[in-house]
Amino acid sequence: MALASFQVQLQDSLPDLWRYAFSLTRDRVQADDLVQDCVERAIRKQKLWMPGRPLKPWLMKMLLNLFRNSRAAGRMRQTLPLDERIADTAARADDDSRLELVAMARALERLPDDQREALLLVVVGGLEYGQAARALGIPVGTLMSRISRARAKLRKWRSESELPPVRSVP
Amino acid sequence: MSADKPMQTVNDDLLHAYADGQLDGRERDMAEAFLAANPDKAAEVADWIRQNAALQALFPAAEAERQVRHLPRPGAGLSANSNWPPILRVAAMLALMAAGIGGGWFARGVIEQGATLAEADIVREAMAAHTVYASEVLHPVEVSADQETHLVGWLSRRLGAEIVAPDLSGAGFALMGGRLLPAGDGPAAQFMYEDGRGRRITVYATGGSPGLLASFQFEQDGRVMGIYWQDEDLRYAVVGELARDELTDLATRVYRQLI
Numbered sequence: 121m122a123l124a125s126f127q128v129q130l131q132d133s134l135p136d137l138w139r140y141a142f143s144l145t146r147d148r149v150q151a152d153d154l155v156q157d158c159v160e161r162a163i164r165k166q167k168l169w170m171p172g173r174p175l176k177p178w179l180m181k182m183l184l185n186l187f188r189n190s191r192a193a194g195r196m197r198q199t200l201p202l203d204e205r206i207a208d209t210a211a212r213a214d215d216d217s218r219l220e221l222v223a224m225a226r227a228l229e230r231l232p233d234d235q236r237e238a239l240l241l242v243v244v245g246g247l248e249y250g251q252a253a254r255a256l257g258i259p260v261g262t263l264m265s266r267i268s269r270a271r272a273k274l275r276k277w278r279s280e281s282e283l284p285p286v287r288s289v290p
Numbered sequence: 291m292s293a294d295k296p297m298q299t300v301n302d303d304l305l306h307a308y309a310d311g312q313l314d315g316r317e318r319d320m321a322e323a324f325l326a327a328n329p330d331k332a333a334e335v336a337d338w339i340r341q342n343a344a345l346q347a348l349f350p351a352a353e354a355e356r357q358v359r360h361l362p363r364p365g366a367g368l369s370a371n372s373n374w375p376p377i378l379r380v381a382a383m384l385a386l387m388a389a390g391i392g393g394g395w396f397a398r399g400v401i402e403q404g405a406t407l408a409e410a411d412i413v414r415e416a417m418a419a420h421t422v423y424a425s426e427v428l429h430p431v432e433v434s435a436d437q438e439t440h441l442v443g444w445l446s447r448r449l450g451a452e453i454v455a456p457d458l459s460g461a462g463f464a465l466m467g468g469r470l471l472p473a474g475d476g477p478a479a480q481f482m483y484e485d486g487r488g489r490r491i492t493v494y495a496t497g498g499s500p501g502l503l504a505s506f507q508f509e510q511d512g513r514v515m516g517i518y519w520q521d522e523d524l525r526y527a528v529v530g531e532l533a534r535d536e537l538t539d540l541a542t543r544v545y546r547q548l549i
Binding site: 134135136138139142143148151152155157161165168182184185188189190192193194217220221224225228239240242243244248249257264267268271274275278 | 302303306307310312334337338341342344345346347348349350351353354355357358504505506519521522523535538539541542545546
Protein backbone atom coordinates (compact mmCIF):
# COMPACT_ATOMS: atom_id res chain seq x y z
CA MET A 121 0.00 0.00 0.00
CA ALA A 122 1.44 3.32 -1.01
CA LEU A 123 1.77 5.72 1.87
CA ALA A 124 0.28 9.16 1.73
CA SER A 125 2.51 12.17 1.21
CA PHE A 126 4.53 13.73 3.98
CA GLN A 127 2.06 16.54 4.41
CA VAL A 128 -1.02 14.32 4.50
CA GLN A 129 0.57 11.99 7.01
CA LEU A 130 1.73 14.91 9.11
CA GLN A 131 -1.74 16.35 9.19
CA ASP A 132 -3.32 13.00 9.98
CA SER A 133 -0.90 12.49 12.86
CA LEU A 134 -1.60 15.82 14.55
CA PRO A 135 -4.46 14.75 16.84
CA ASP A 136 -2.55 11.76 18.19
CA LEU A 137 0.63 13.84 18.52
CA TRP A 138 -1.29 16.39 20.54
CA ARG A 139 -2.86 13.70 22.71
CA TYR A 140 0.48 12.10 23.41
CA ALA A 141 1.97 15.51 24.20
CA PHE A 142 -0.94 16.25 26.51
CA SER A 143 -0.61 12.90 28.26
CA LEU A 144 3.12 13.50 28.83
CA THR A 145 2.83 17.08 30.02
CA ARG A 146 -0.72 16.98 31.45
CA ASP A 147 -0.85 20.59 30.35
CA ARG A 148 -2.63 21.94 27.29
CA VAL A 149 -0.36 24.91 26.69
CA GLN A 150 2.74 22.77 26.89
CA ALA A 151 1.14 20.22 24.61
CA ASP A 152 0.53 22.98 22.05
CA ASP A 153 4.16 24.08 22.29
CA LEU A 154 5.48 20.56 21.92
CA VAL A 155 3.39 19.88 18.84
CA GLN A 156 4.44 23.21 17.40
CA ASP A 157 8.15 22.48 17.91
CA CYS A 158 7.71 18.96 16.60
CA VAL A 159 6.01 20.08 13.40
CA GLU A 160 8.59 22.80 12.74
CA ARG A 161 11.34 20.30 13.27
CA ALA A 162 9.71 17.65 11.09
CA ILE A 163 9.27 20.11 8.23
CA ARG A 164 12.86 21.25 8.41
CA LYS A 165 14.12 17.70 8.66
CA GLN A 166 11.75 16.40 6.03
CA LYS A 167 14.60 15.34 3.76
CA LEU A 168 15.79 12.90 6.38
CA TRP A 169 12.50 11.04 6.54
CA MET A 170 12.54 7.91 4.46
CA PRO A 171 9.51 7.93 2.16
CA GLY A 172 7.84 4.55 2.27
CA ARG A 173 8.03 4.48 6.03
CA PRO A 174 5.10 5.63 8.09
CA LEU A 175 5.67 9.16 9.35
CA LYS A 176 3.86 8.99 12.66
CA PRO A 177 6.44 6.93 14.58
CA TRP A 178 9.14 9.37 13.42
CA LEU A 179 7.07 12.30 14.63
CA MET A 180 6.35 10.64 17.96
CA LYS A 181 10.05 10.00 18.45
CA MET A 182 10.82 13.66 17.76
CA LEU A 183 8.07 14.79 20.10
CA LEU A 184 9.33 12.54 22.86
CA ASN A 185 12.87 13.87 22.50
CA LEU A 186 11.64 17.45 22.56
CA PHE A 187 9.70 16.62 25.70
CA ARG A 188 12.65 14.88 27.38
CA ASN A 189 15.01 17.73 26.56
CA SER A 190 12.63 20.35 27.90
CA ARG A 191 12.21 18.31 31.04
CA ALA A 192 15.97 17.87 31.44
CA ALA A 193 16.39 21.60 31.04
CA GLY A 194 13.73 22.28 33.66
CA ARG A 195 11.64 24.15 31.12
CA MET A 196 8.47 22.32 31.94
CA ARG A 197 6.21 24.43 34.03
CA GLN A 198 5.19 23.12 37.36
CA THR A 199 2.30 20.85 36.47
CA LEU A 200 -1.11 22.06 37.46
CA PRO A 201 -2.85 20.65 40.49
CA LEU A 202 -4.36 17.33 39.58
CA ASP A 203 -7.99 18.29 40.06
CA GLU A 204 -7.60 21.34 37.87
CA ARG A 205 -5.89 19.31 35.21
CA ILE A 206 -8.63 16.76 34.84
CA ALA A 207 -11.46 19.10 35.70
CA ASP A 208 -12.59 19.61 32.12
CA THR A 209 -12.60 15.94 31.44
CA ALA A 210 -13.97 14.69 34.68
CA ALA A 211 -16.65 17.32 35.12
CA ARG A 212 -18.70 15.54 32.54
CA ALA A 213 -18.23 12.14 34.13
CA ASP A 214 -20.32 10.73 36.94
CA ASP A 215 -18.88 10.36 40.42
CA ASP A 216 -17.57 6.83 40.04
CA SER A 217 -15.86 7.55 36.75
CA ARG A 218 -14.50 10.76 38.13
CA LEU A 219 -12.90 8.95 41.05
CA GLU A 220 -11.50 6.40 38.69
CA LEU A 221 -9.98 9.09 36.46
CA VAL A 222 -8.45 10.90 39.41
CA ALA A 223 -6.99 7.60 40.62
CA MET A 224 -5.59 6.87 37.17
CA ALA A 225 -4.03 10.33 36.86
CA ARG A 226 -2.36 9.88 40.25
CA ALA A 227 -1.18 6.38 39.42
CA LEU A 228 0.30 7.58 36.12
CA GLU A 229 2.47 10.05 37.99
CA ARG A 230 3.84 7.26 40.15
CA LEU A 231 4.95 5.14 37.18
CA PRO A 232 8.62 5.25 36.20
CA ASP A 233 9.15 7.55 33.18
CA ASP A 234 10.13 4.76 30.79
CA GLN A 235 7.03 2.72 31.60
CA ARG A 236 4.69 5.71 31.40
CA GLU A 237 6.14 6.83 28.06
CA ALA A 238 5.80 3.33 26.59
CA LEU A 239 2.25 2.70 27.80
CA LEU A 240 1.00 6.12 26.69
CA LEU A 241 2.69 5.85 23.30
CA VAL A 242 0.62 2.76 22.55
CA VAL A 243 -2.66 3.56 24.29
CA VAL A 244 -2.87 7.32 23.73
CA GLY A 245 -0.43 7.83 20.84
CA GLY A 246 -2.00 4.95 18.94
CA LEU A 247 1.18 3.31 17.67
CA GLU A 248 1.47 -0.38 16.90
CA TYR A 249 4.00 -2.22 19.05
CA GLY A 250 6.64 -2.38 16.32
CA GLN A 251 6.32 1.34 15.62
CA ALA A 252 6.35 2.25 19.29
CA ALA A 253 9.49 0.20 19.87
CA ARG A 254 11.23 1.97 16.96
CA ALA A 255 10.10 5.36 18.20
CA LEU A 256 11.53 4.61 21.64
CA GLY A 257 14.67 3.04 20.20
CA ILE A 258 14.16 -0.22 22.08
CA PRO A 259 13.45 -3.84 21.04
CA VAL A 260 9.80 -4.94 20.96
CA GLY A 261 10.48 -7.33 23.85
CA THR A 262 11.60 -4.42 26.02
CA LEU A 263 8.55 -2.42 25.03
CA MET A 264 6.27 -5.31 25.99
CA SER A 265 7.96 -5.73 29.32
CA ARG A 266 7.59 -2.00 30.11
CA ILE A 267 3.91 -2.07 29.18
CA SER A 268 3.38 -5.23 31.16
CA ARG A 269 5.09 -3.84 34.25
CA ALA A 270 3.14 -0.59 33.97
CA ARG A 271 -0.17 -2.43 33.79
CA ALA A 272 0.72 -4.71 36.68
CA LYS A 273 1.50 -1.67 38.85
CA LEU A 274 -1.67 0.17 37.87
CA ARG A 275 -3.65 -2.95 38.68
CA LYS A 276 -1.94 -3.45 42.01
CA TRP A 277 -2.41 0.17 43.11
CA ARG A 278 -6.03 0.08 42.13
CA SER A 279 -6.73 -3.05 44.15
CA GLU A 280 -4.87 -1.55 47.13
CA SER A 281 -6.97 1.59 46.97
CA GLU A 282 -10.11 -0.54 47.15
CA LEU A 283 -9.06 -2.25 50.36
CA PRO A 284 -10.81 -1.03 53.48
CA PRO A 285 -8.65 1.23 55.64
CA VAL A 286 -6.32 -0.64 57.96
CA ARG A 287 -7.37 -0.35 61.61
CA SER A 288 -4.72 -0.18 64.20
CA VAL A 289 -4.88 -3.00 66.70
CA PRO A 290 -5.11 -1.75 70.28
CA MET B 291 0.82 -8.54 15.89
CA SER B 292 1.74 -9.56 12.39
CA ALA B 293 -0.24 -12.21 10.67
CA ASP B 294 2.77 -13.86 9.06
CA LYS B 295 4.11 -15.13 12.37
CA PRO B 296 1.81 -17.88 13.58
CA MET B 297 1.35 -17.83 17.35
CA GLN B 298 1.83 -21.24 18.82
CA THR B 299 0.59 -20.45 22.28
CA VAL B 300 -1.32 -17.71 23.97
CA ASN B 301 1.18 -15.73 26.03
CA ASP B 302 1.00 -12.40 27.83
CA ASP B 303 2.26 -10.48 24.79
CA LEU B 304 -0.67 -11.77 22.78
CA LEU B 305 -3.06 -10.81 25.57
CA HIS B 306 -1.64 -7.29 25.74
CA ALA B 307 -2.11 -7.05 21.99
CA TYR B 308 -5.68 -8.23 22.52
CA ALA B 309 -6.30 -5.51 25.09
CA ASP B 310 -4.78 -2.94 22.72
CA GLY B 311 -6.81 -4.07 19.73
CA GLN B 312 -3.69 -5.03 17.79
CA LEU B 313 -4.72 -8.58 16.79
CA ASP B 314 -6.11 -9.87 13.55
CA GLY B 315 -9.22 -12.05 13.53
CA ARG B 316 -7.60 -15.42 13.98
CA GLU B 317 -5.39 -14.31 16.85
CA ARG B 318 -8.30 -12.56 18.48
CA ASP B 319 -10.31 -15.79 18.39
CA MET B 320 -7.39 -17.62 20.02
CA ALA B 321 -7.12 -15.04 22.75
CA GLU B 322 -10.85 -15.08 23.43
CA ALA B 323 -10.95 -18.87 23.60
CA PHE B 324 -8.05 -18.80 26.04
CA LEU B 325 -9.66 -16.14 28.22
CA ALA B 326 -12.97 -18.04 28.32
CA ALA B 327 -11.10 -20.99 29.81
CA ASN B 328 -8.96 -18.95 32.22
CA PRO B 329 -11.10 -16.69 34.41
CA ASP B 330 -8.18 -15.32 36.46
CA LYS B 331 -6.38 -14.18 33.35
CA ALA B 332 -9.66 -12.89 31.94
CA ALA B 333 -10.08 -10.68 35.03
CA GLU B 334 -6.57 -9.33 34.58
CA VAL B 335 -7.08 -8.58 30.89
CA ALA B 336 -10.45 -6.96 31.66
CA ASP B 337 -8.55 -4.72 34.05
CA TRP B 338 -6.05 -3.72 31.35
CA ILE B 339 -8.93 -2.83 29.06
CA ARG B 340 -10.45 -0.77 31.84
CA GLN B 341 -7.12 1.01 32.33
CA ASN B 342 -7.02 1.78 28.62
CA ALA B 343 -10.53 3.21 28.78
CA ALA B 344 -9.52 5.45 31.71
CA LEU B 345 -6.45 6.70 29.81
CA GLN B 346 -8.55 7.36 26.72
CA ALA B 347 -10.97 9.34 28.87
CA LEU B 348 -8.22 11.33 30.60
CA PHE B 349 -6.71 12.39 27.29
CA PRO B 350 -9.74 12.43 25.02
CA ALA B 351 -9.43 12.05 21.29
CA ALA B 352 -12.24 14.53 20.77
CA GLU B 353 -10.31 17.27 22.53
CA ALA B 354 -7.23 16.60 20.40
CA GLU B 355 -9.34 16.84 17.27
CA ARG B 356 -10.75 20.17 18.44
CA GLN B 357 -7.31 21.43 19.30
CA VAL B 358 -5.90 20.85 15.84
CA ARG B 359 -8.96 21.28 13.71
CA HIS B 360 -8.08 24.76 12.41
CA LEU B 361 -5.70 23.04 10.05
CA PRO B 362 -4.82 24.14 7.33
CA ARG B 363 -6.47 26.38 4.84
CA PRO B 364 -4.06 26.86 1.99
CA GLY B 365 -4.52 30.18 0.31
CA ALA B 366 -5.80 32.12 3.30
CA GLY B 367 -3.22 34.62 4.57
CA LEU B 368 -0.26 32.37 5.04
CA SER B 369 2.59 33.99 6.85
CA ALA B 370 3.69 32.10 9.94
CA ASN B 371 3.13 35.00 12.30
CA SER B 372 4.81 34.41 15.62
CA ASN B 373 2.03 36.25 17.44
CA TRP B 374 -0.44 33.58 16.48
CA PRO B 375 -1.36 30.94 18.96
CA PRO B 376 1.04 28.03 18.48
CA ILE B 377 -1.42 25.69 16.93
CA LEU B 378 -2.30 28.28 14.30
CA ARG B 379 1.35 28.67 13.48
CA VAL B 380 1.38 24.93 12.80
CA ALA B 381 -1.49 25.48 10.42
CA ALA B 382 0.38 28.22 8.65
CA MET B 383 3.49 26.10 8.33
CA LEU B 384 1.53 23.26 6.87
CA ALA B 385 -0.09 25.64 4.45
CA LEU B 386 3.28 27.06 3.43
CA MET B 387 4.52 23.58 2.90
CA ALA B 388 1.53 22.72 0.78
CA ALA B 389 2.37 25.77 -1.31
CA GLY B 390 5.86 24.35 -1.78
CA ILE B 391 7.55 27.20 0.03
CA GLY B 392 8.65 25.56 3.24
CA GLY B 393 10.33 22.24 3.61
CA GLY B 394 13.34 22.81 1.49
CA TRP B 395 14.84 25.58 3.59
CA PHE B 396 17.93 23.63 4.31
CA ALA B 397 19.33 21.69 1.41
CA ARG B 398 21.38 19.06 3.05
CA GLY B 399 24.27 16.99 1.86
CA VAL B 400 24.14 13.28 2.28
CA ILE B 401 25.46 12.26 5.63
CA GLU B 402 28.13 9.64 5.40
CA GLN B 403 27.12 6.61 7.33
CA GLY B 404 29.48 4.49 9.34
CA ALA B 405 32.12 7.10 10.01
CA THR B 406 30.84 7.70 13.48
CA LEU B 407 32.00 7.40 17.04
CA ALA B 408 30.29 5.51 19.79
CA GLU B 409 27.87 7.66 21.78
CA ALA B 410 30.00 8.18 24.85
CA ASP B 411 33.09 8.90 22.77
CA ILE B 412 31.47 12.00 21.33
CA VAL B 413 31.34 13.85 24.56
CA ARG B 414 34.86 12.74 25.51
CA GLU B 415 36.25 14.00 22.18
CA ALA B 416 34.38 17.25 22.67
CA MET B 417 35.67 17.62 26.22
CA ALA B 418 39.23 16.89 25.11
CA ALA B 419 38.95 19.47 22.31
CA HIS B 420 37.58 21.98 24.77
CA THR B 421 40.31 21.38 27.31
CA VAL B 422 43.05 21.77 24.69
CA TYR B 423 41.76 24.82 22.87
CA ALA B 424 39.86 26.75 25.52
CA SER B 425 43.11 27.44 27.34
CA GLU B 426 44.88 28.73 24.19
CA VAL B 427 45.53 32.41 24.45
CA LEU B 428 46.82 33.09 20.95
CA HIS B 429 45.01 30.52 18.81
CA PRO B 430 41.88 29.24 20.50
CA VAL B 431 40.18 29.07 17.07
CA GLU B 432 41.32 28.46 13.53
CA VAL B 433 38.82 30.79 11.85
CA SER B 434 37.63 33.71 13.92
CA ALA B 435 34.11 35.01 14.30
CA ASP B 436 34.68 38.01 12.01
CA GLN B 437 34.65 35.47 9.17
CA GLU B 438 31.54 33.68 10.45
CA THR B 439 29.98 33.13 7.01
CA HIS B 440 33.17 31.58 5.72
CA LEU B 441 33.56 29.51 8.89
CA VAL B 442 30.03 28.15 8.81
CA GLY B 443 30.14 27.39 5.08
CA TRP B 444 33.46 25.63 5.43
CA LEU B 445 32.38 23.50 8.41
CA SER B 446 29.05 22.67 6.77
CA ARG B 447 30.79 21.42 3.64
CA ARG B 448 33.21 19.30 5.63
CA LEU B 449 30.49 17.82 7.84
CA GLY B 450 28.25 17.24 4.84
CA ALA B 451 25.35 18.81 6.69
CA GLU B 452 24.15 22.37 7.08
CA ILE B 453 25.27 23.65 10.44
CA VAL B 454 24.90 27.06 12.00
CA ALA B 455 26.90 28.77 14.72
CA PRO B 456 24.19 29.18 17.35
CA ASP B 457 23.60 32.66 18.74
CA LEU B 458 24.24 32.47 22.47
CA SER B 459 24.33 36.21 23.07
CA GLY B 460 21.10 35.91 25.05
CA ALA B 461 23.10 33.98 27.62
CA GLY B 462 26.02 36.38 27.45
CA PHE B 463 28.29 34.25 25.27
CA ALA B 464 29.80 35.60 22.04
CA LEU B 465 31.18 33.49 19.20
CA MET B 466 34.98 33.52 19.05
CA GLY B 467 35.27 31.25 16.02
CA GLY B 468 35.76 27.61 15.24
CA ARG B 469 37.85 24.87 13.80
CA LEU B 470 37.67 21.51 12.10
CA LEU B 471 38.74 18.47 14.10
CA PRO B 472 39.13 14.75 13.46
CA ALA B 473 36.51 12.59 15.18
CA GLY B 474 36.88 8.86 14.67
CA ASP B 475 37.04 8.40 10.90
CA GLY B 476 35.22 11.62 10.14
CA PRO B 477 35.31 15.34 10.75
CA ALA B 478 33.88 17.33 13.62
CA ALA B 479 33.19 21.03 13.96
CA GLN B 480 34.05 23.01 17.06
CA PHE B 481 32.65 26.46 17.79
CA MET B 482 34.05 28.36 20.73
CA TYR B 483 32.26 31.04 22.70
CA GLU B 484 33.34 33.38 25.48
CA ASP B 485 31.40 35.44 27.97
CA GLY B 486 32.23 38.77 29.58
CA ARG B 487 34.06 37.03 32.42
CA GLY B 488 36.35 35.18 30.03
CA ARG B 489 34.65 31.83 30.50
CA ARG B 490 34.72 29.72 27.35
CA ILE B 491 32.45 26.98 26.08
CA THR B 492 32.61 24.61 23.14
CA VAL B 493 29.75 23.65 20.85
CA TYR B 494 30.76 20.50 19.03
CA ALA B 495 29.06 18.71 16.14
CA THR B 496 29.84 15.57 14.22
CA GLY B 497 28.06 13.11 11.93
CA GLY B 498 25.43 10.90 13.49
CA SER B 499 23.73 7.67 12.69
CA PRO B 500 20.58 8.78 10.89
CA GLY B 501 17.43 7.84 12.67
CA LEU B 502 19.01 7.43 16.08
CA LEU B 503 17.75 10.28 18.19
CA ALA B 504 18.97 10.77 21.70
CA SER B 505 17.93 13.27 24.29
CA PHE B 506 20.37 15.15 26.54
CA GLN B 507 22.99 13.06 28.30
CA PHE B 508 25.31 14.50 30.92
CA GLU B 509 28.96 13.75 31.51
CA GLN B 510 31.39 15.27 33.99
CA ASP B 511 35.16 15.07 34.16
CA GLY B 512 36.61 17.05 37.01
CA ARG B 513 35.33 20.58 36.58
CA VAL B 514 34.46 20.14 32.93
CA MET B 515 30.83 19.33 32.24
CA GLY B 516 29.54 18.03 28.91
CA ILE B 517 26.03 17.56 27.54
CA TYR B 518 25.47 15.66 24.34
CA TRP B 519 22.54 14.65 22.20
CA GLN B 520 21.78 13.39 18.75
CA ASP B 521 19.28 14.92 16.42
CA GLU B 522 18.17 13.73 13.03
CA ASP B 523 21.47 14.20 11.24
CA LEU B 524 24.24 15.29 13.60
CA ARG B 525 25.45 14.62 17.09
CA TYR B 526 26.19 17.56 19.31
CA ALA B 527 27.97 18.29 22.54
CA VAL B 528 28.19 21.45 24.61
CA VAL B 529 31.15 21.57 26.97
CA GLY B 530 32.39 24.01 29.55
CA GLU B 531 33.51 24.54 33.12
CA LEU B 532 30.04 25.63 34.11
CA ALA B 533 27.44 24.50 36.58
CA ARG B 534 25.06 21.93 35.23
CA ASP B 535 22.07 24.28 35.18
CA GLU B 536 23.90 26.98 33.27
CA LEU B 537 25.31 24.54 30.74
CA THR B 538 21.88 22.93 30.32
CA ASP B 539 20.44 26.35 29.56
CA LEU B 540 23.11 26.87 26.88
CA ALA B 541 22.54 23.39 25.43
CA THR B 542 18.82 24.12 25.26
CA ARG B 543 19.48 27.35 23.37
CA VAL B 544 21.70 25.47 20.93
CA TYR B 545 19.16 22.69 20.55
CA ARG B 546 16.30 25.07 19.87
CA GLN B 547 18.25 27.08 17.31
CA LEU B 548 19.25 23.95 15.46
CA ILE B 549 15.66 22.77 15.21
